[in-house]
Amino acid sequence: MNTIGFHDVTFGWGENALCERLNLQLRGGKTTVFLGRSGIGKSTLLRLVAGLLQPQHGSITGLQDKVAWMGQQDLLYPWLTVLENVMLAARLNGEKPDRHRALALLEQVKLSEVAESPPSQLSGGMRQRVALARTLYAQRDVVLMDEPFATLDVMTKLSLQTLxxxxxxxxxVLLVTHDPLEACRMADDIVLLHDQPLTVEAWPVPNGDVPRQLVDPGLLKAQAELFSRLNQDEKTL
Incomplete structure (x- = not known):
């Protein structure tokens, strides 16, 4: 099940090395969260996994198929309906759209009633739910998520995390976030990124199944400890 491995990966721009001979194993079938200060290179690691960037040395293994991507921006096409946006992968791959499956996904994200509406009529949270349905429609075993809930209000964010x-x-799933609570709720594994060239630190996750409940004392304790660790990195700049 799609274990992703970084093997002696070196990447950078000119003399500025993001990582040098980075070795990292990410468990298949699990959600790994990348955390670290802004500009540390979290999103760049996702782009390396996606094949949008190529390492100068080493390799990334475990990707047997294309990946699905969900980012901060929903990137919905305004001239397509919600349903057509969900089925976009079929159009791009030259396949016949599966309207029944797309509608079933919209039902799962509680948006079937706006299937024929344009994205312009939706709120930000609704648009991200459409983006989630589109991600699921692509049926990829590996899903890359680059701060997909960062621009949402707190209650909408929590609801979409759970969904x-x-x-x-x-x-x-590889998820980039700046939010310690989001990491502690959603992660099977947490990887903290430090310095440049990057060093990685495996951080313990709270007990319990994902998505973890907000009222869990272990979750709140883990969030506080993780925030404290991230704050140390900020103070060393």
């Missing part, structure tokens, strides 16, 4: 964790269970 996403539930619907992506069993897939290999």
């Amino acid at each position: 996403t964790a539930t619907l992506l269970k069993g897939k290999t």
